[in-house]
Amino acid sequence: MIKLNRIARPPELTAKKKRELTQKFIKEKKSVWAVPYIKNTLFKMSNGKCCFCECKLGEEGKYMHVEHFHHKDGYPNEVVEWSNLLPCCVRCNTNKGIHDTVLDPIIDVTLTDPRDHLILDNYRYKSRSNSQLGRTTIDVIYLNDTDHLVKPRFDIANKAKETLELIIGKAREYKDGVNCSTQRKNIIVNGLKSLLKEAHPNSQFSAIVATAIIHDIDYIEFKDILISLNLWDAELQMIESEVINTSLY
Numbered sequence: 001m002i003k004l005n006r007i008a009r010p011p012e013l014t015a016k017k018k019r020e021l022t023q024k025f026i027k028e029k030k031s032v033w034a035v036p037y038i039k040n041t042l043f044k045m046s047n048g049k050c051c052f053c054e055c056k057l058g059e060e061g062k063y064m065h066v067e068h069f070h071h072k073d074g075y076p077n078e079v080v081e082w083s084n085l086l087p088c089c090v091r092c093n094t095n096k097g098i099h100d101t102v103l104d105p106i107i108d109v110t111l112t113d114p115r116d117h118l119i120l121d122n123y124r125y126k127s128r129s130n131s132q133l134g135r136t137t138i139d140v141i142y143l144n145d146t147d148h149l150v151k152p153r154f155d156i157a158n159k160a161k162e163t164l165e166l167i168i169g170k171a172r173e174y175k176d177g178v179n180c181s182t183q184r185k186n187i188i189v190n191g192l193k194s195l196l197k198e199a200h201p202n203s204q205f206s207a208i209v210a211t212a213i214i215h216d217i218d219y220i221e222f223k224d225i226l227i228s229l230n231l232w233d234a235e236l237q238m239i240e241s242e243v244i245n246t247s248l249y
């Protein structure tokens with residue numbers, strides 16, 4: 001789960017259109033929010049990911065659901081209120097169901113940084129410092145679903161760690177003078193850039209992958225090697241900053 005910046009509402013969703021769609025929903029109970037201009041803008045806002053579990057939408061049948069943070073049956077006047085709409089996968093949408101976030105709040109990632117309320121422990125989210133908001137979010141969204149979330153998180157983070165072990169081996173050889181070719185240097189530097197991009201906010205399960213990489217002892221050694229060889233460049237610094245901002249501490 002990562003913080004998202006809410007982008008501007010789609011221009012088609014004028015005050016007049018909002019009134020019209022809201023009335024239509026109240027009278028006819030139609031899915032008035034399921035229009036391309038709303039769905040496409042929400043998809044863009046989350047880089048094509050579910051706002052809760054960070055799975056990629058549009059892949060493996062995980063098409064995007066428009067999530068009503070304040071559920072539409074209890075709060076029909078907010079059915080197309082831009083600040084109430086979020087992009088979400090079917091799993092998270094189903095788990096949240098008609099949970100009342102006004103009476104029993106969960107994290108709205110466009111308003112609250114999940115890192116203030118959640119930590120990671122073995123690919124499972126835990127509440128930070130007994131945060132009630134964190135605990136309710138984990139339970140309502142069922143964020144520690146072993147088969148659908150914890151195992152895929154482990155697989156993707158483990159793959160990143162395998163890649164890290166592979167390229168740090170090459171970096172150690174380069175440092176020790178075993179292979180100091182330009183080709184080897186390019187593999188090391190660009191390999192690390194590619195790896196860090198897998199933990200970029202655009203990527204699937206970015207909070208998990210970022211946390212796994214940034215706190216890995218191999219990563220810390222790798223960075224030290226590149227700095228000592230003057231190979232730690234401005235692009236690496238920039239990508240790393242984004243990864244740190246995505247990781248949980």
Ligand SMILES: [Zn+2]
Nearest residue numbers: 050053089092
């Ligand atoms: Zn989800």
